[in-house]
Amino acid sequence: MKPGKPVNVEPSAPDAETPQARDAMGRPTHRKSEVRLGREVQARIGQQLRALYDEVVKEGVPQHIADLVRRLSEQDDPAA
Amino acid sequence: MKLDPAIRDQVLSTVPSLRAFAISLCGHVDRADDLVQETLLRALAHIDSFEPGTNMPAWLFTILRNLFRSEYRKRRREVEDAEGRYAETLKSHPEQTGRVEFNEFRGALAKLPSDQREALILVGASGFSYEEAAAICGCAVGTIKSRVNRARTRLADLLSIDNVDDFGPDRATRAVLTGTGRS
Numbered sequence: 613m614k615p616g617k618p619v620n621v622e623p624s625a626p627d628a629e630t631p632q633a634r635d636a637m638g639r640p641t642h643r644k645s646e647v648r649l650g651r652e653v654q655a656r657i658g659q660q661l662r663a664l665y666d667e668v669v670k671e672g673v674p675q676h677i678a679d680l681v682r683r684l685s686e687q688d689d690p691a692a
Numbered sequence: 693m694k695l696d697p698a699i700r701d702q703v704l705s706t707v708p709s710l711r712a713f714a715i716s717l718c719g720h721v722d723r724a725d726d727l728v729q730e731t732l733l734r735a736l737a738h739i740d741s742f743e744p745g746t747n748m749p750a751w752l753f754t755i756l757r758n759l760f761r762s763e764y765r766k767r768r769r770e771v772e773d774a775e776g777r778y779a780e781t782l783k784s785h786p787e788q789t790g791r792v793e794f795n796e797f798r799g800a801l802a803k804l805p806s807d808q809r810e811a812l813i814l815v816g817a818s819g820f821s822y823e824e825a826a827a828i829c830g831c832a833v834g835t836i837k838s839r840v841n842r843a844r845t846r847l848a849d850l851l852s853i854d855n856v857d858d859f860g861p862d863r864a865t866r867a868v869l870t871g872t873g874r875s
Contacts (some may be wrong), residue, residue, distance in 0.1 A: 653848040658816060660797040665817035668712035673704055680729060681704055684736045685695035 702748040731756040800850035811839035
């Protein structure tokens with residue numbers, strides 16, 4: 613294919629530039645934007661996952677858990 | 693025998709991340725805190741089996757996960773009900789826990805099979821290596837990698853649905869609808 617050169621095509625000829633190109637399932641295909649979207653979504657997944665997790669991490673150690681650990685660590689037998 | 697303060701501090705400094713992991717497993721803060729407490733009781737009772745200088749977070753995460761799994765097997769139905777209620781809460785009160793986008797993400801995360809969600813969180817949020825995550829879950833490194841990949845792909849699928857009208861006027865409504873139906 614020679615880019616930049618206008619060519620006449622049959623109206624029914626398959627054309628990669630046709631916005632309504634369909635895949636095997638009849639869904640419109642937008643390959644380039646799908647790849648880009650994929651990366652954006654992946655970045656967003658990583659970000660939101662950490663944000664969600666860090667929301668809890670930022671709460672630190674709840675007092676009752678800190679007390680529990682200190683109490684157990686002062687005991688002669690932590691299992692008692 | 694009192695606990696070495698250095699070990700105690702390692703335990704304490706792992707607690708915030710341990711809680712975040714527990715919440716992601718249970719979907720419920722109160723139950724997660726019970727699970728964390730139970731984990732710490734168990735860990736400190738068996739602190740002799742921890743080798744100083746090895747990975748304290750991985751050790752505690754392993755104990756917590758095993759406790760959760762054994763409890764989960766016993767109370768499978770109850771847990772599923774709890775997860776269902778959790779999802780319902782998110783759907784009916786999108787404003788309660790912050791931005792809509794955040795809730796969409798939580799909703800999508802909740803739809804993942806638990807083994808995929810767990811692998812994704814250990815690697816993507818807790819910061820464990822694939823090898824550490826595999827040791828925590830008691831499975832092969834390749835299994836963790838494939839679970840993480842499947843989790844990411846599935847989340848991308850679920851989230852890109854909402855990208856279609858990301859800035860549409862009724863994103864909240866849409867989030868509710870996509871949360872209820874199969875996608």
